Amino acid sequence: MIDFALLFFLVVCAVAAIQMRDLLSSIMLLGIYSFIMAVVWTRLNAVDVAFTEASVGAGITTILLIAALSRTRRMETKQCVPPANLLIYGTVILLTSAVLLYGTLDMPTYGDPGAPAHSHVAPRYLEKSYEEVGVPNVVTAVLASYRGYDTLGETTVIFGAGICVILLLRRKI
Amino acid sequence: MEFIAGKYNYWIYVALMMIGFYAMIAKGNLIKKIIGMNVFQTAVFLFYISIAKVREGTAPILWDRTVLYDNPVPHVLILTAIVVSVSTTAVALALIILIYREFGTMEEDEILRIQKNGSAVPPGKPE
Known part of the structure; x- marks a missing residue:
């Protein structure tokens, strides 16, 4: 509830x-x-x-x-949106949500232990990560060890974004 | 009833996503568009975390009194995605500040009008 x-x-x-x-x-x-x-x-x-x-x-x-x-x-x-535009926005949103809702009908039930997302690597991480990495928190183990390159890429993205912001806002008026 | 209980999380995520989508396409204010983008992104994150849930499962931190854990893989993906979404927001806001300096406004229709008329003298900029 x-x-x-x-x-x-x-x-x-x-x-x-x-x-x-x-x-x-x-x-x-x-x-x-x-x-x-x-x-x-x-x-x-x-x-x-x-x-x-x-x-x-x-x-x-x-x-x-x-x-x-x-x-x-x-x-x-305050902006005045023309009714024609509102009609277009409404149609786009209704169509997109209809497609997404249709997609959820094929999704496994919420909390289903047999869902495809829980097969493959997830059980292996849960069983082996403690002896292989030695951290009880599986999320940390996967983040820093098994998917370390992912985290490296994430750091690269943050670095790039920082450089971008500095370069964009550097100009003095 | 069981069908609704099994799917309503996904439907809420669709609703949130569409609220964000509406803000992105219909609102003229650029900051509003960024807020819409944030709502949209969080809706996608909610969808992923809902997938990770296993009935009766606990948080994926190993301890000996339980046998059933939630799926840790979507959690890892979303941890990365949250940080990336903040980077996106930061760059977008820097661009908005530049646009404001250039045009003196951050309303989409006013920017388009100024561009068409070709007279962009922003306020507070000594000419």
Whole structure:
């Protein structure tokens, strides 16, 4: 029951965040959304992901957005969308969601232990990672050892993004 | 009833994804588009973490009193994806700040109008 309530709050926060005219409130609602998401992930037993989301998703993203807002304008100007455009947006969104919902019909039931995602490498990691890596937390073992190159790539992406931001904002007016 | 209980997580993720998608295509304000992109990305993460759940399973941290763990692989993938999504947001915000310096606005329709008229004198820039 609490899971359903949390997911409901997620949807409410997301809608409120994109409908607010004041961008600062919008950013704050996005922060709340990220924290609720972190709670949902704790409920789903993804503890490492939950604290990454709480620190990086809710923390750093909010700070970055507020920093950007401090250099631009706080209020969104009112825009009048032509009805023809609204019709196009509605059609695109309805079509996409129809395709996605059709896709979920073939998905394995939520929590099914026999789902294809739980075969192949996952059981092997759970059985062998302690003797091979020596860390009880399997997520850490996979992240830093088995998929170490993945993490190296991630670090490269962060490095590239940092260089990009420095180069873009270096220019003095 | 069982069918709904087995799928509603996926449906919520579709709803969240479409909210983000709507913000990205329909909102004129560039910061709103970034917020929409964040909602969209988090919806995809929620989908992956839902896949990782095993009924009666516990967090994938090894201890001797349980036999059933959740799948650790999607957790690892999403840990990487969260950090990458923050990098994307940072670069996008830097670009927005540049656009604001250049055009004096971050509304899509005003930027297009200024580009068409060719008179871009941003406020606060001494000419």
